[in-house]
Amino acid sequence: MSDPSPAHLRTRSDGGRAAEYPPAPEPLPVAVYDNHTHLEIADGALPLDVHEHLERAASVGIAGAVQVGTDVATSRWSAEVAALEPRLLAAVALHPNEAPELEASGTLDEALAVIDELAARPRVRAIGETGLDFFRTGEDGRGAQFRSFEAHIDIAKRHGLALQIHDRDAHDDVVATLRRVGAPERTVFHCFSGGEELARLAADEGWYLSFAGNVTFKNAENLREALRVAPRDRILVETDAPYLTPVPLRGRPNAPYLVPHTVRFMAEVLGVDLAEFCEQLAANTVAVYGSWQDEPVTGAKA
């Protein structure tokens, strides 16, 4: 079977791992989706291509994924691969850590115009990942991050798309920005990194919390507290692959087919029936992005 996608565009920012992909977990009883992944990034001793990723995912009850771009090249790739592969939808954006560099080279507006253009493609269902990252970007890059974040919020609203937020050490400013300019109808905190307080605030606003493999980490009690207080109809699951491999597989590459580890862990934390929890996760995902099979249910194209 031929892979419809071009070769991997990227390697991991930390250079990648020598380890191989872990064995497949036991399948989930009801299919769910990985709502945030980066299949363009090669990782491990034997990197998987898009087709291999999706076949393995399907074999354990992961029906599809949202492939997420972080710059112009990966956003284009995401839109293209989602147009060819029915098990993928795309999200397009400039990552907050890209914004200061683009602004410094005078190309931020041009890059935002490309994102706006890609947002009109039929299999593009979210603008992301965008947001604020005060961990990797210092004071002098923040102006560009705010400007880029606000432009992405505007694009999401104009195209009737969901928003996938990257929030690293910037909870207060992310929330203040969303409240100031008005959040899109479907707003997702990807790789949710807050605690109970932010989870309650998000619940009041109707925002979604997407939990990644780090919810399984021993020191992540704050994430589990957030999970416990989050409304069930606002919870999503993701990999952020190839990063954030869940326990007990840390140190090996992550991939959508490993989502069952995180889902089982979350169901245990919540003390809920696994099949019912999977049904809820799948319904939440479709409520945010629309169906993988059909045209978007809520899209109001500009």
Ligand SMILES: [Zn+2]
């Ligand atoms: Zn992120």
Ligand SMILES: [Zn+2]
């Ligand atoms: Zn990501």
